[in-house]
Amino acid sequence: MERQQEESKVDLIIVGGGVTGAGVFREAVRNGLRCLLVEQKDFAWGTSSRSSKLIHGGLRYLKEAQFKLTLESVKERERLLADAEGLVSPIDFLMPLYESSGPGRAAMAAGLTVYDIIAGKFRHRYLRSGRVKELVPGINTGKLKGGYLFMDAQVDDARLVLRLIGEGTRQGGRALNYTEARSVLRDEKGAVCGVSLKDVATGDTWEVSAPAVINATGVWAESLHPSPEAHLHLRPLRGSHLVFSRETLPVEHAISFFHPVDKRPLFIIPWEGVVLLGTTDLDHEGDVNLEPAISDDEAEYLLAALKRVIPHAEVTRDDALTSFAGVRPVLSEGRKEASRESREHAVWVDRGLVTVTGGKLTTFRKLAWDTLKAAQPFIREDPLTGEGDAVFSERRGTTPEGLKTEVYKRLWSRYGKGTLALLALSVPRGLEPIAESPYVWAELAYAAEHESVSHLDDLLLRRVRIGLVLKNGGLDQMPAIREVVQNPLNWDDERWEREVEAYDSLWKRCYSPRPVKD
Structure with missing residues (x-):
């Protein structure tokens, strides 16, 4: 489907496909809102795939007298341990x-x-x-x-983002990666009325109407909404x-x-x-x-x-x-020592544009709800509900016959109901590990077919993390990877070679032990 043929009017547009935007998306869809999430690069491309992989209470914040942040962090850690077992x-x-x-x-x-x-x-x-x-x-x-x-x-941060987006899309939300929010649209009174979008791959542009826009773009947040506080x-x-x-x-x-x-x-x-x-x-x-x-x-x-x-x-x-x-x-x-800066978040509201920035991975759900509450008056009169509900609504059932419980638990924690489709795939080596990693070949095939993979680095650095855990970033396994994913990706041989070359260059520049300088 062409992207400009997506719904032209929704209740809420979320800009930013990191953990905060994914959290907002998940909770908004759960409340019955028609939602569109857009991300200018890949889902979890930024900080949300490059964190220290910790869901932690922030013991050091006590030393800095940031008691509120520690309280929130510990509570959210306990919630995630209970609701996201296996992933956290x-x-x-x-x-x-x-x-x-x-x-x-x-x-x-x-x-x-x-x-x-x-x-x-x-x-x-x-x-x-x-x-x-x-x-x-x-x-x-x-x-x-x-x-x-x-x-x-601890957590697989990118898979947390993808699990949140996966549940949201299965319940009717729309999520598009490689889709740039060019500008926030406003009516004659200055109220938000939508967003102008651009398909990064094709250059096509279109507009989607909405009474509220969430700016969850992390380090890019001030490009859409300059800070309303001169000192911050x-x-x-x-x-x-x-x-x-x-x-x-x-x-x-x-x-x-x-x-x-x-x-x-x-x-x-x-x-x-x-x-x-x-x-x-x-x-x-x-x-x-x-x-x-x-x-x-x-x-x-x-x-x-x-x-x-x-x-x-x-x-x-x-x-x-x-x-x-x-x-x-x-x-x-101000310019205090970097490690002494607060990790608390802020929410800014400007006539339907709600910006959330700062914060930390552990408290993503707190950020999501603070943001949704700020946006709610622009969307509908009825209050949003479910703040205390489980993080994930899709519950793991009985382990399929012939499958080890720990394998099923691990896969479910990362893919939710998508695990059933993953297990139904017939791919070479199936549930065998990929080299010395904890990932299995069927994960690659499932991601290639179902998880909006546009480039090889999407697949190897974020959908499955072999780019981080294998020597040479998985390049040594490329012939076997090709056998599993080239067809579901629908790439011809020329496209495959371009993608491998681009991934090789990217990995050596940014992920090798000694990154190669341009």
Whole structure:
């Protein structure tokens, strides 16, 4: 169907296909609103596929006296653990304590107690130094006093976005990637009346009418709606990560620690069969329309921290499998230290244009509801409902015969009802793992056929994350990948070769351990 043949009038247009826009879309559709979501690049292209993969309460926000943010974050973490089981999973964190640096035992105990009180579950415990050494072989033992074990959670961020969009579209919403919002349309009185759209691939333009528009474009938010507060503006901050195999960096528990130079909190996290080392926090001076990449200084900064916490880890940058970087939309009142900036969000309203920006992955649903409440007066008189409902309405049923429960649970957590279509596909290697990854070949085939894939990087970096977890970003598996996805993508041989060449270039520029500079 041509895109300009979509509905010409809807109740709500959402601009931005990251986790905030996807959250708004999901809740609005659930309320019976006719919704159109548009994204100028791919769904989850920005920060929502390049985060640190954590659904966390924000323990460090207590130190900054951001009690409201911590309260919201812990509550949302608990909700997601209950409602998005499998996609959002608990993870044990270990924070070693040293005599000469970092927080003391009393301060950590107080913070973690508050953490657990908010969650309503007592989960943290103190470990003596001997036990810390057992859990983290090779840890720096100089002046090691002990450590705390506590719980947070992690997620496949891009799949969270796609699951939200998937439920919304199955219930009647429309979501278009590679569709640019050129301008917000207003009537003679200045009230919002729609959006002018452009198909990025064809250049075709058209208009869709709506009484309200949500601007959920992250770091691009002020291009559609300049901040109404002269002292408050978006500050793009980059966070970069190195990714290692578990053989190279054999860490079983997530470790939270402090950089020896600037005392910033960092982490080492097992995730999707690999280990993440991150994250940096500095001003991003590059073009936000281009994919960011880790810098040489950031890589050295992360490795210096790793060397401090696990001195005997013989790990270099060249041992990494991949790297990735994301740009956070942080609201700033001035040039304070980047890591001390607040992660709270703001909602701005201008006669039907509602902008939401700032915030963090964990609290996406809070952002979504604050935004919808602000937009509701422009849409209908009746209040919106369901703020306390489960995040996902599609419930997993009985495991199909012949399928392992853990496999079905994992697939359902990522695809919802789409899992049934995925399992019905007849593809080479089917439910076998793709190389050393936790992903299976049928996931590639399903995404190619059902999840609006326009380019190879959509498929390998966001639908299935092999571009992040396999050496060379999955390029070594390209002949087998071609066999599974070329037909459902309906690409001829010439198109396939162009896409592989483009993906190869992109991965080397932005995702290799040593990104190639243009």
